[in-house]
Amino acid sequence: MKILVTGAAGFIGFHLCKKLLERGDEVVGIDNLNDYYDVNLKYARLENLGINRESENWYKRLVSTDSPEFSFVRMNLEDKDQLFQLFKEENFDNVCNLAAQAGVRYSIENPQAYVSSNIVGFVNILEACRYNDIKHLVYASSSSVYGSNKKMPLSTSDSVDNPISLYAATKKSNELMAHTYSHLFQLPTTGLRFFTVYGPWGRPDMALFLFASGILKEKPINVFNNGNMVRDFTYVGDIIEGVIRVIDHPQLIDNGENSSPPYKVYNIGNSSPVPLLDYINAIERNLGKKAILNLMPMQPGDVPRTEADVSDLEQDLNYKPNTTVDEGISKFAAWYIDNIQLINSLNKNG
16 A cells, blocks of 8 residues: 555654555655654654655655655645645555644643644645545544543543643544544544553653653653552554554445444553553663652643553454553663664753
């Protein structure tokens, strides 16, 4: 298949591109390479995919030196004309939209960035899919849409009408817009609510990266809600396996009398929640150093616990993420140590 991956220089997008190429798909990646975190990490991911530093040039189509089946274009989703031109030229089969302004806490500081990328950009993706006969649009949602729901595990059948961050609100809006396009235009869409993704090549603003950096430098790490947090930590390799299975299984178009739109939302999580302090202990074991904890109150937009109900994923796609925290952090720690020169340069720049 020929697949467009948006957010290709991001954490999940990078891993997805690699996996799709390994199985023989043709992939076009786009990313705006914004500076929400140090862009040198994004360039390093692209270089790992065979894309040179020319990727900093806008709208220039670059072909990978490692795989002719991969090409990259620097582009904003908000650039409707450029996006439509790309769809027209490339004739994609499927689209996986991972591009978004990420981060719960940053959405409080810079709400406009979220509206521009996550809402305006997503409408442009929907319109491009509508007019170019895309067989399946898969897009990233987030476990953040569950807000302060108390019932566990969190199920896709639960109400998600009470977001507690603008980031969550934009992700919920994506699901609503996708449903509308599935209903009106019979566009198969599937949203994926990711639960606390971690692993190699992760974002520097994410907890695992911050914890590892602090522990190795023997500096205090900020632990919110005094450590009384539980998260459904999900290894990035498990996320990618779930994404690919979803890409390959669009909802069927049903034109019967009682037809429903070709629309679906799945949770992708480990469904084995881990206390935050246990997570930190696993990082300590793998790095061979103890953490200095700076216990802090709960941050606005955060929730104390997440746990994914993945029964729909198991039933429909025969898949359930199963990488343990110890396994996943071991892989992250090995990558972190192997790339310590890159990581130290990021810390200096950021």
